[in-house]
Structure formats: C-alpha cells, structure tokens
Amino acid sequence: MHFADLLTERSRSLSPICVGLDPALSKLPEAITKDAAGILAFGKGIINAVSDIAAAVKPQLAYYEALGWEGMKAFWETCTYAKGHGLVVIADGKRNDIGSTCEAYADAYLSAHSPVDALTVSPYLGSDTVQPFIERCEKNSKGIFVLVKTSNPSSGELQDLPIGDEVVHERMAQLTESWGSNHLGKASGYSCVGAVVGATYPEELKYLRTLMPHAIILIPGYGAQGGTAADVAHGFVKGQGAIVVSARAIIFASKGRDWQDAARAAAEKMKGELSKALKN
Amino acid sequence: MHFADLLTERSRSLSPICVGLDPALSKLPEAITKDAAGILAFGKGIINAVSDIAAAVKPQLAYYEALGWEGMKAFWETCTYAKGHGLVVIADGKRNDIGSTCEAYADAYLSAHSPVDALTVSPYLGSDTVQPFIERCEKNSKGIFVLVKTSNPSSGELQDLPIGDEVVHERMAQLTESWGSNHLGKASGYSCVGAVVGATYPEELKYLRTLMPHAIILIPGYGAQGGTAADVAHGFVKGQGAIVVSARAIIFASKGRDWQDAARAAAEKMKGELSKALKN
Numbered sequence: 145m146h147f148a149d150l151l152t153e154r155s156r157s158l159s160p161i162c163v164g165l166d167p168a169l170s171k172l173p174e175a176i177t178k179d180a181a182g183i184l185a186f187g188k189g190i191i192n193a194v195s196d197i198a199a200a201v202k203p204q205l206a207y208y209e210a211l212g213w214e215g216m217k218a219f220w221e222t223c224t225y226a227k228g229h230g231l232v233v234i235a236d237g238k239r240n241d242i243g244s245t246c247e248a249y250a251d252a253y254l255s256a257h258s259p260v261d262a263l264t265v266s267p268y269l270g271s272d273t274v275q276p277f278i279e280r281c282e283k284n285s286k287g288i289f290v291l292v293k294t295s296n297p298s299s300g301e302l303q304d305l306p307i308g309d310e311v312v313h314e315r316m317a318q319l320t321e322s323w324g325s326n327h328l329g330k331a332s333g334y335s336c337v338g339a340v341v342g343a344t345y346p347e348e349l350k351y352l353r354t355l356m357p358h359a360i361i362l363i364p365g366y367g368a369q370g371g372t373a374a375d376v377a378h379g380f381v382k383g384q385g386a387i388v389v390s391a392r393a394i395i396f397a398s399k400g401r402d403w404q405d406a407a408r409a410a411a412e413k414m415k416g417e418l419s420k421a422l423k424n
Numbered sequence: 425m426h427f428a429d430l431l432t433e434r435s436r437s438l439s440p441i442c443v444g445l446d447p448a449l450s451k452l453p454e455a456i457t458k459d460a461a462g463i464l465a466f467g468k469g470i471i472n473a474v475s476d477i478a479a480a481v482k483p484q485l486a487y488y489e490a491l492g493w494e495g496m497k498a499f500w501e502t503c504t505y506a507k508g509h510g511l512v513v514i515a516d517g518k519r520n521d522i523g524s525t526c527e528a529y530a531d532a533y534l535s536a537h538s539p540v541d542a543l544t545v546s547p548y549l550g551s552d553t554v555q556p557f558i559e560r561c562e563k564n565s566k567g568i569f570v571l572v573k574t575s576n577p578s579s580g581e582l583q584d585l586p587i588g589d590e591v592v593h594e595r596m597a598q599l600t601e602s603w604g605s606n607h608l609g610k611a612s613g614y615s616c617v618g619a620v621v622g623a624t625y626p627e628e629l630k631y632l633r634t635l636m637p638h639a640i641i642l643i644p645g646y647g648a649q650g651g652t653a654a655d656v657a658h659g660f661v662k663g664q665g666a667i668v669v670s671a672r673a674i675i676f677a678s679k680g681r682d683w684q685d686a687a688r689a690a691a692e693k694m695k696g697e698l699s700k701a702l703k704n
Binding site: 166168204206207209210212213214216217219220236238239240241242243244245246248249251252253266267268269270271272273291294295296297298299300301302303305306307308312315316319364 | 446448484486487489490492493494496497499500516518519520521522523524525526528529531532533546547548549550551552553571574575576577578579580581582583585586587588592595596599644
C-alpha cells in the first residue's frame with residue numbers, strides 16, 4: 145500500500161498520533177535497565193501500551209546510536225516489533241548526504257524488507273540528494289518527511305532567512321510539494337514526500353499547510369515543547385493530512401511501576417484533545 | 425590535545441589528506457566478502473596502506489548503517505583500528521536534531537572515550553542544535569565540521585539562495601566562524617568548529633576561506649568528483665587550515681589483489697599533487 149494511504153487509513157481508524165520513542169537513559173522508568181536491553185524492553189512496553197491508540201511510532205535514532213552497535217540492534221528490533229503490532233514506523237534520523245551516499249542511507253532504511261516505513265530527511269544539500277529516497281519510496285511503498293520548519297527555538301536562524309519576497313522555509317515547502325507531486329496515494333490523495341513542521345510555530349504551520357496541499361505534515365513539539373491541540377489543528381485539512389508527535393509526555397508519563405498504564409493514559413488523553421480540536 | 429592542533433600537526437608531518445572510507449559493497453575488491461566482516465577487513469586494509477601518508481580517515485556512516493547493526497559494529501571497530509594507527513578519525517554522519525536529541529548524538533560520537541575525533545554536522549536547525557556538540561568538543565578535545573557549501577550539483581538550491589546582499593552559505597560560514605571563535609587551539613590558532621566546503625566550487629572556497637579565518641576546512645570532492653589540486657589550494661593559508669578528502673580514487677584504485685598497493689600509490693600520488701599545488 146502507498147505510504148500516505150497506509151498512514152492516513154491508520155490515522156483515521158485510530159488517531160493521528162505518532163508516539164516518539166526517545167529512550168534517554170536518564171529518564172527511563174526505574175524498573176528498566178539503563179542499557180541497550182533496557183531501551184528495547186522499554187520500546188516494546190510502550191508499543192504494547194499504545195498500539196491500539198496511535199497510528200505510528202517514531203524511534204529517534206540518536207538515542208539508539210548513543211549506545212553503539214548494541215543500541216542499533218535494539219533500534220532494529222524495536223522497529224520490527226512495532227511493525228508486527230501494526231504501527232507505522234517512522235525512523236527519525238534527519239539523514240542526508242551527497243548522491244552516492246544517500247543511496248546508501250536510502251538502502252539502509254527504505255529497502256523492501258525494512259521494518260521502517262518512513263525516514264526523516266534533511267534538505268540542506270538540495271534536490272539531487274532527495275531523489276534516491278523518493279525512488280525507494282516509489283519502488284518499496286515507503287515515505288520520507290523533509291525538514292521544513294523545525295520546532296526548536298533557533299530554527300529561524302536559517303529557516304526564516306528572507307529570500308526575495310519569501311523565506312527559506314517557504315522555499316523548502318515548495319520544493320517538498322514538488323518532489324512528491326507525482327507520487328500520490330490513490331485513496332488518500334497525499335504524497336510519499338511529507339514535511340516536518342513544528343507545533344511551536346502555529347502561524348507558519350497554518351500557512352505551510354496551504355503551500356503543500358499534497359504533503360502529510362509530521363508535527364513535532366506537542367506537549368512537552370509547548371504545542372497545543374489548537375496549534376496543531378492548523379496542520380489538518382478535514383481531519384487528515386497531518387500526524388502529531390508526542391514523545392516525553394507519553395513515554396515518560398511515569399517513572400514508577402505504572403509506566404505503561406501512564407503512557408497509555410497520556411496517549412488516550414492526547415487522542416481526546418486532538419479529537420476535540422479537530423471537530424472545531 | 426585540542427582537535428585543531430592534533431589535525432594541523434599531523435597534516436604538517438604527513439600530508440593534508442583525509443581518506444574517505446565509503447565501503448559500498450558493489451565496489452569492494454574481489455577478494456573482500458560483501459558483508460559487515462568484509463567492510464571491516466577492507467577498512468583495516470586501507471588504514472594499513474595509508475596510515476603513514478594521510479592525516480585522517482573519514483568513515484562514511486551511511487555505508488555502515490546500510491548493513492544494520494553488524495555494519496555499525498564494523499564502523500566502531502574500524503574507528504578504533506584507525507585511532508590505534510594514529511589517524512585522526514572523522515565520522516561523516518551529517519548529524520543534527522533539536523536540543524535534547526543532539527545531546528544524544530554528541531554523546532554517541534564525541535564522548536571522552538570515543539575513537540572518533542570529529543563529526544560532520546548539518547546546520548539546518550540553527551545554533552541551539554550546534555551548541556551541545558561544541559560543549560563536547562571543549563570538554564573532550566573533539567571537533568565538528570559544519571556543512572557550509574557541499575560538493576554536489578544541486579547544493580546551490582538552498583545554499584546559494586540570496587539573502588539581502590549575501591547568500592545562505594555565506595551566512596552559514598559566518599555562523600561557523602562565530603561558533604568556534606572562543607575555542608582555538610594554542611599551537612595552530614584554529615578552532616574546534618570546522619567547515620565543509622566542496623572542491624567542486626573553487627571560487628566559493630576561495631571566498632569562504634576569508635570569511636572563516638579560524639575554521640579548518642574539510643574539502644570533499646577531490647578526484648572522482650572533479651576537484652583538482654589547484655582548486656583545493658584555495659582552502660589553505662600558508663599550507664595549513666584545510667584537509668582534503670579523497671575516497672573512491674584511493675580506496676577503489678584497484679579491484680584486484682593489489683588493492684592495498686594501489687590505494688597506497690593513489691594516496692602517494694595525491695600527496696605529490698597537493699604538495700606541488702601548495703608550493704605555488
């Protein structure tokens with residue numbers, strides 16, 4: 145199934161929630177060991193708790209890489225486990241490099257047998273470094289999310305620079321829309337090339353939604369970073385076309401023995417908040 | 425020792441060559457197995473061949489990640505082996521993410537006991553995402569190289585966009601210079617924050633050298649991508665302040681049994697070419 149159709153269908157039947165798996169050792173529940181085996185057990189526990197609420201999970205590669213190859217083993221096992229539970233798996237790596245090398249990244253994450261459904265991609269190097277990812281998306285029914293406007297405080301330093309009558313992130317949005325416009329899912333009408341736009345910039349999100357009518361927007365920054373349900377509602381069109389990430393507020397909802405129940409409750413709460421905001 | 429002093433000293437005593445380790449399976453010598461064990465054996469063989477000619481090696485993470493966790497195990501073992509042979513080790517990952525996550529990347533590659541000396545970093549997210557890397561550089565005598573002007577054909581799509589009287593890559597160069605200006609090596613006068621500028625854009629390299637007087641410039645694009653010794657000479661000041669990457673032309677100089685001898689000969693040839701160009 146086309147990636148956009150898969151994600152849209154699952155968002156519609158469950159919720160447009162993507163649970164960020166950011167297993168920072170210092171924040172793990174007390175009962176979890178602070179090593180690669182621990183982050184795998186933690187990831188599985190979160191997946192068990194949210195797999196019938198959330199559309200997707202987004203394992204953040206940095207936390208797995210920080211534990212060396214054992215961490216990367218835990219990463220792949222976590223992705224396989226999530227895929228086995230029906231979740232859409234978005235690997236957050238913000239990868240990219242020049243042509244021949246980004247072929248290798250595309251093969252690493254978006255091969256036909258990979259449990260990863262989509263990868264986040266950095267656009268600083270330009271179109272020729274995005275094309276190999278798009279080829280894998282078409283061939284293997286995968287997706288990418290291109291960084292357009294990130295959620296962090298200094299994202300504007302480069303992304304908001306004025307170029308003529310527009311700013312850099314507008315130009316990136318236009319490129320993202322153009323990269324995906326030939327690869328639309330028949331059921332959803334959305335493209336395999338999505339965009340990352342932070343919930344912390346709701347005005348930009350509102351405008352960028354209009355610039356990228358075919359891009360599914362992955363919206364980080366909900367909850368712990370300050371984004372609200374009303375903020376992220378700007379990313380949706382008729383309740384579709386966006387997926388909202390929450391990590392810390394769900395996965396670290398409790399450090400005690402009830403961490404799975406607390407994560408589930410936090411995801412249920414977010415589902416309610418989004419549902420209400422999207423009805424307005 | 426401060427990273428810039430280490431790299432400068434080794435460049436002076438051997439050559440300003442950085443051998444790119446891009447172990448694409450399809451290009452490996454015939455005698456090498458096409459798996460993780462093979463890319464480790466290949467990396468060690470290249471290191472043995474060039475460790476008394478080149479200042480540094482630059483393993484490209486994408487090719488190791490493409491082989492899953494076994495590939496990442498080979499990556500770390502290759503880095504340890506290179507470090508044991510005295511080479512400066514530059515991990516080419518073009519990593520970055522928002523604050524808390526880039527702490528994890530910084531810990532993954534630039535911790536005190538890491539065999540990696542420096543990491544390439546993408547600047548699309550802005551200053552607050554570069555700061556955690558710089559903290560590790562200061563604390564653990566490590567370095568980073570920030571992407572300023574990359575060597576690929578469409579690098580200009582974003583990097584050359586005009587902002588007022590300048591273009592995006594000039595602004596990135598100014599930021600890079602400012603990020604490193606408080607962290608200079610006493611012996612070399614260079615900073616722990618270097619820049620990536622492609623040999624394929626010699627005019628930009630010449631100008632960017634003047635904008636970043638304290639940044640060591642990592643110059644990819646020599647040889648296979650078209651950059652010449654005369655082109656890269658623009659990156660140097662009195663024979664210092666830059667390091668030139670060659671990957672394919674050295675590591676894949678032969679597919680036959682003589683692959684190590686051929687790699688060594690290609691590195692020697694490049695050393696001669698650079699030496700001649702830097703005397704002019």
